[in-house]
Amino acid sequence: MVSRLSLKDVSYSYPFQDAMALSGINLETRPGEVFCIAGSNGSGKSTLAQICAGLLTPTSGSVLYDGKPARSGSRLLNLHRNVGLLFQSPEDQLFADTVRKDIEFGPRNQGLRGDDLAARVIDAARLVGLPLQDTGGRSPFSLSEGEKRRVALAGVLAMNPEILVLDEPFIGLDHDGREHLISALSSYVENKLATIVLVTHDLSGAWPLASRFALLSESRLVGIESKADLVLGNTDMLALGVRLPQWGVLAKELLHAGIPVEDPSDPSCLAKALVRRREVRDDR
Amino acid sequence: MHDEPHEIAAENLTYTYPGMSRPALYGVSHRFRQGEFHAVLGRNGSGKSTLALCLNGLITPGEGRVLSCGLDTSVPTNASEIRKQVAIVFQTPDTRMVGSTVEEEVAFGPENLGLSPLVIRKRVDEALELAGIEDIARRQPQQLSLGQKQLVAVAGAIAMEPSFLISDESTSMLDVRSRAGVLKLFADLQERGVGIVHVTHFLEEAAIADQVVILESGRIAGTGPPGELLSDPTRVRNLGLDPLPATMVAEELAALGHHTGGYILTAEELLLWSRA
Numbered sequence: 001m002v003s004r005l006s007l008k009d010v011s012y013s014y015p016f017q018d019a020m021a022l023s024g025i026n027l028e029t030r031p032g033e034v035f036c037i038a039g040s041n042g043s044g045k046s047t048l049a050q051i052c053a054g055l056l057t058p059t060s061g062s063v064l065y066d067g068k069p070a071r072s073g074s075r076l077l078n079l080h081r082n083v084g085l086l087f088q089s090p091e092d093q094l095f096a097d098t099v100r101k102d103i104e105f106g107p108r109n110q111g112l113r114g115d116d117l118a119a120r121v122i123d124a125a126r127l128v129g130l131p132l133q134d135t136g137g138r139s140p141f142s143l144s145e146g147e148k149r150r151v152a153l154a155g156v157l158a159m160n161p162e163i164l165v166l167d168e169p170f171i172g173l174d175h176d177g178r179e180h181l182i183s184a185l186s187s188y189v190e191n192k193l194a195t196i197v198l199v200t201h202d203l204s205g206a207w208p209l210a211s212r213f214a215l216l217s218e219s220r221l222v223g224i225e226s227k228a229d230l231v232l233g234n235t236d237m238l239a240l241g242v243r244l245p246q247w248g249v250l251a252k253e254l255l256h257a258g259i260p261v262e263d264p265s266d267p268s269c270l271a272k273a274l275v276r277r278r279e280v281r282d283d284r
Numbered sequence: 285m286h287d288e289p290h291e292i293a294a295e296n297l298t299y300t301y302p303g304m305s306r307p308a309l310y311g312v313s314h315r316f317r318q319g320e321f322h323a324v325l326g327r328n329g330s331g332k333s334t335l336a337l338c339l340n341g342l343i344t345p346g347e348g349r350v351l352s353c354g355l356d357t358s359v360p361t362n363a364s365e366i367r368k369q370v371a372i373v374f375q376t377p378d379t380r381m382v383g384s385t386v387e388e389e390v391a392f393g394p395e396n397l398g399l400s401p402l403v404i405r406k407r408v409d410e411a412l413e414l415a416g417i418e419d420i421a422r423r424q425p426q427q428l429s430l431g432q433k434q435l436v437a438v439a440g441a442i443a444m445e446p447s448f449l450i451s452d453e454s455t456s457m458l459d460v461r462s463r464a465g466v467l468k469l470f471a472d473l474q475e476r477g478v479g480i481v482h483v484t485h486f487l488e489e490a491a492i493a494d495q496v497v498i499l500e501s502g503r504i505a506g507t508g509p510p511g512e513l514l515s516d517p518t519r520v521r522n523l524g525l526d527p528l529p530a531t532m533v534a535e536e537l538a539a540l541g542h543h544t545g546g547y548i549l550t551a552e553e554l555l556l557w558s559r560a
Contacts (some may be wrong), residue, residue: 040459042429084371146328174485175524180373185481201459204526240460246488251549252530259558267529271536277558278542 003161004118004195005029006054009061012047021047022221025061029163032189034196034209039216040241041201046088048216049167049199081110086160088168090140090148099143099151100136106159127184145172153181157188164188165197167263178205183223185209203230204245215240231264244270290314291477292316292339292370296348299334308334310502311348318447318479321470321511323490326499328525328544332483335499339481340370353447368378371441372450375457377433381425386417386436389425393444413438415469431462441503448479455484456542467492487528489515491549498523511547530554 014022016239022044039045047264050056050064054076062069063079070079084106087093099133100121107120125132129148135143140151149169156164164185186209188194198206203213213230216222225235231248232255240274246253250262259277263269272277287545297312307495309331316322316339325484326332337343338350341357353369355362366481374380383389390411394404394556412418415435415502420428425436434454441449451470455463470480490496498506500523506513517535535547537557546559 008485019465040461041431041457106374121439144329165353172328175521175526177328225358237463238460241461246526247529253367257555259555267532268536268539270533271540271542272557273556274533274537275540278560280560 004031004066005197006064006067007051007058007061008064010045010051010054010058010063011060012051013059014047022051022058025221027214027221027224029195029197031162031195032193033211034185034206036188036196036203036206036210036213037197037199037203037216038203038206038240038242039113039211043216043241045199045201045216046167049085049165049197052163052197053083054079055085075154077189079185081162082134083160083165084156084159086153086156086164086166086169088171090152091143093152093155094140094148097139098137099130099140100132102140103154103158106155110159120158120160121154124154127157127188129180129184130154146174146177149173153184160192161194162192163195163197165199167199168201169198170200170202173205181205182208201241202243203248204243207245215242217241232261287479289318290353290369291318291351292353292448292479293351294335294338294348294476295351297335297338297345297350299338299343301334301416304446307346308502309338309345312499312502312504313348314497314504314507316448316479316481319474319477320494321474321480321482321492322495323493324481324483324497324499324526325485325487325490325523327485327507329504330476330499330524332485333452334502336450336481336483338374339448339450341366342372357395364497368444369446369447370448370450371444372452373434373437373441373454375453377454380437384424385422386425386428386439387412387421389436390439395442397444398511407445411439411443414442414472416465421445429462431458431465434458434466435469438466442473446478448481449473450486451480451482453483453484453485455486455489464490468480478484485525486487487525490514491528499520500524509549510549513549514549515547 007025010022010025011020021073021229037048051058065079066076101123101125103121110203112120130150140148174212189196195272200206214221231251237244247265251261255261259273294312297309298307299309300307313321324335335429341363344358350357352366355366359367381389383392387408391404391408394407412421415438417435455466474480475512484490491514493510493511510520515531517531520527528549530548530550533554534544537544548554
């Protein structure tokens with residue numbers, strides 16, 4: 001299968017800065033996949049998100065869309081048409097005077113009008129759980145942080161992109177908000193066979209969605225790991241500045257103390273392992 | 285930093301945002317004591333940030349009152365003294381940076397207090413040292429990472445030598461390394477007698493507090509030590525929060541007929557039980 005979006009030897013430095021923001025990045029994403037890029041504040045992950053979306057052009061190396069370099073002209077335009085980027089801060093994205101106009105902006109630019117446009121907006125709002133009848137006429141800037149994030153995401157989804165690049169979509173969301181977003185993204189990927197590139201420093205939201213996690217440290221990719229690698233392996237997540245789901249942290253601590261962990265996300269399995277340890281001590 | 289311990293007392297505090305029909309806070313009463321670490325938990329929209337803003341008088345109650353270090357926040361002439369005693373740091377440090385270097389940024393507060401240049405210099409140096417950011421004193425705040433900026437914001441608050449530091453989700457944008465740095469700084473400040481009020485939705489950060497306040501729809505749903513409030517996973521889940529995994533393992537242990545005795549919140553406490 002041809003990779004949907006891939007990066008080949010991508011390096012980037014910001015104008016007038018000597019230090020490289022990204023150095024020699026290679027990665028491939030597949031249709032129907034949520035691919036997570038994890039790293040600390042300042043590791044280069046937001047730069048990488050903007051490169052994936054074609055907003056920044058690599059200083060060297062290339063971004064490939066459907067296997068072909070998308071550097072300029074119609075191929076770059078094609079990348080722009082098919083990738084939707086959700087910025088880290090919704091304030092960087094929202095601009096219209098009403099929520100409805102904000103969500104309409106993208107599909108309207110794609111040429112949609114009338115019922116088609118209205119349907120696209122309603123679908124996108126429904127997917128992110130935004131009650132359009134209450135908020136459609138309000139200014140997006142009068143909404144809570146969580147609601148602003150939903151409007152920004154609805155605006156991106158309304159363009160029906162086959163690749164979604166999401167920069168820290170879970171920040172500031174509580175348990176319910178996060179669960180809702182997880183299920184919205186997962187049905188979007190399933191229904192459209194879309195690709196999501198999810199950039200974050202906190203893996204608790206990405207955990208149920210992604211199967212591969214690219215680890216970014218000081219502008220370089222230091223590994224691509226599975227969930228099992230991340231929890232059961234030796235990668236020092238604190239040094240990377242990446243927050244594992246609290247399950248993973250607990251499992252890692254028990255493993256370090258010599259407790260065998262079979263399924264780190266199953267509390268009953270962990271409880272049984274602890275009971276066995278206590279009984280071994282009693283036998284002695 | 286001060287001789288007599290102070291407190292911030294919210295008394296039957298009710299606050300409604302202009303144009304809204306439902307109060308964001310309703311009948312909230314709690315005493316935040318100097319030298320203690322209080323964590324405020326709750327789901328989005330529960331009133332956590334509104335409470336933080338009320339505690340240092342940035343907004344004032346519609347009903348009830350807030351006494352910050354004995355001063356009623358509703359009395360306009362108290363405002364400047366309250367700002368000296370009760371510092372606040374927010375989720376996004378970027379938007380509030382005014383200095384062209386880190387040390388100018390940290391000096392901004394003390395300068396506004398009208399202190400002498402020598403005293404300002406001393407306070408800035410101490411605050412930079414305590415925050416562990418002496419090495420970036422001459423850098424431009426805009427060039428720093430988010431974690432460094434948040435430490436600069438806290439250093440700016442420290443330089444005011446406050447009795448209380450209010451943190452309104454100051455760790456939520458930070459990566460785990462930077463978060464650990466900010467939390468360590470809070471602990472150091474607490475040791476020096478500063479009262480910390482930390483608004484967060486991370487349970488593991490509330491677990492290290494002396495007292496936890498849980499808000500639900502603008503009302504207090506519970507106050508007490510972390511063990512008492514956070515060790516029941518079902519209760520925590522019903523409040524829209526993620527339970528600590530160790531509490532779920534302890535629940536499984538109980539289901540298997542093993543009662544752990546005291547409250548269990550951490551891996552360390554589970555391991556202690558397995559070794560007992």
